[in-house]
Amino acid sequence: MYDDLNAPDNHSDADLGFQPPRSKAGENEDALTQRLPDREVPIPNSGGTSVLHQWLDGDVSVAVMRATQGGNDTVDLWNKIHDEAETLRSRTTPLYVHKRIMDSLPDDTYRSHHPWYKRSISINPAVMIAAGIVLFSLGALIAHAVLK
Amino acid sequence: MTSATEPVDQADLDQEVIKRVLNGSRDSFELLIVRYSDPLYRHALGMTGSPDVAEDILQQSFIKAYAHLGEVRGRFDAWVFRIVANACKDWLKNIRRSHVSYEEDDQPSSYSTPEEELDRNELRTDLEVALAALAPALREAFVMKHVEGRSYEEMAELLRTTVGALKMRVHRAREALQHLLEGKYA
Numbered sequence: 001m002y003d004d005l006n007a008p009d010n011h012s013d014a015d016l017g018f019q020p021p022r023s024k025a026g027e028n029e030d031a032l033t034q035r036l037p038d039r040e041v042p043i044p045n046s047g048g049t050s051v052l053h054q055w056l057d058g059d060v061s062v063a064v065m066r067a068t069q070g071g072n073d074t075v076d077l078w079n080k081i082h083d084e085a086e087t088l089r090s091r092t093t094p095l096y097v098h099k100r101i102m103d104s105l106p107d108d109t110y111r112s113h114h115p116w117y118k119r120s121i122s123i124n125p126a127v128m129i130a131a132g133i134v135l136f137s138l139g140a141l142i143a144h145a146v147l148k
Numbered sequence: 149m150t151s152a153t154e155p156v157d158q159a160d161l162d163q164e165v166i167k168r169v170l171n172g173s174r175d176s177f178e179l180l181i182v183r184y185s186d187p188l189y190r191h192a193l194g195m196t197g198s199p200d201v202a203e204d205i206l207q208q209s210f211i212k213a214y215a216h217l218g219e220v221r222g223r224f225d226a227w228v229f230r231i232v233a234n235a236c237k238d239w240l241k242n243i244r245r246s247h248v249s250y251e252e253d254d255q256p257s258s259y260s261t262p263e264e265e266l267d268r269n270e271l272r273t274d275l276e277v278a279l280a281a282l283a284p285a286l287r288e289a290f291v292m293k294h295v296e297g298r299s300y301e302e303m304a305e306l307l308r309t310t311v312g313a314l315k316m317r318v319h320r321a322r323e324a325l326q327h328l329l330e331g332k333y334a
Contacts, residue, residue: 049323049326074326076333077326081275083268084268085294085295089295089297093189093203093206094199097206098181098182100203105174105211105214107174109174110170110171
């Protein structure tokens with residue numbers, strides 16, 4: 001039994017867990033939001049939150065973000081988060097992991113299904129030259145034998 | 149995972165390698181591992197917060213990819229990314245962790261003073277705790293956007309969903325993290 005590895009994101013969007021706190025004004029919009037069939041419709045935001053997303057998506061400058069109420073603190077917080085993300089972004093796979101993966105691959109998964117005469121061969125200049133030499137030699141031998 | 153200038157060439161190269169593996173050249177699979185392990189490892193690390201778990205997920209995912217290599221449709225990098233991404237989300241759903249992460253971290257320190265390193269370690273722990281509070285789909289969107297630095301369009305292609313849905317997830321994740329961390333850091 002196998003998973004369908006070509007299936008799209010097989011995790012439902014239905015349970016997105018954390019619900020951000022909403023303003024009292026937003027509470028009246030809950031019923032409306034719940035009725036919306038399409039989850040892509042944005043949830044109404046307060047002004048500051050909206051600017052935060054615009055800033056983090058590169059749509060407005062940091063000066064605009066700082067101009068909002070509590071904007072300086074928010075910018076400082078997100079700069080710290082980005083510094084931490086930058087550290088993670090520089091991480092690379094430990095080299096021993098490559099070997100560990102290769103060592104754990106089965107030896108005969110594909111070999112047994114494809115005998116040598118069914119495998120494709122890759123043609124490159126060296127192979128072509130070698131094949132040419134072999135054919136030429138073979139032809140010369142045959143010609144020599146016939147003419148003898 | 150492929151740069152904007154060479155997606156077609158890279159995909160063709162991958163297909164060539166896949167053909168060789170399917171024809172019995174097991175060792176050729178290492179080319180795919182070397183080519184794609186770093187972004188996949190970073191994704192698993194961002195999702196789980198644990199280098200050990202990230203390594204295990206990477207290993208299991210590549211074994212799975214090798215076993216099902218004949219089923220690749222389209223780009224290999226996107227296909228194997230989905231294997232890793234689903235493994236991460238399954239791990240997050242199944243595991244209840246008592247503490248966090250990065251504890252096995254053996255990367256060299258880059259901080260100038262012990263105090264600075266202490267502050268960063270505290271932020272790292274708090275950020276990990278905050279990320280752990282997010283639903284897997286929100287964490288995934290946040291990690292792909294802010295840790296891996298992907299565009300919404302690339303995320304949508306990899307996860308086979310819409311840009312709008314991903315923007316929604318990223319926005320919710322940001323608001324959750326902002327709410328969880330601003331009391332201490334802002």
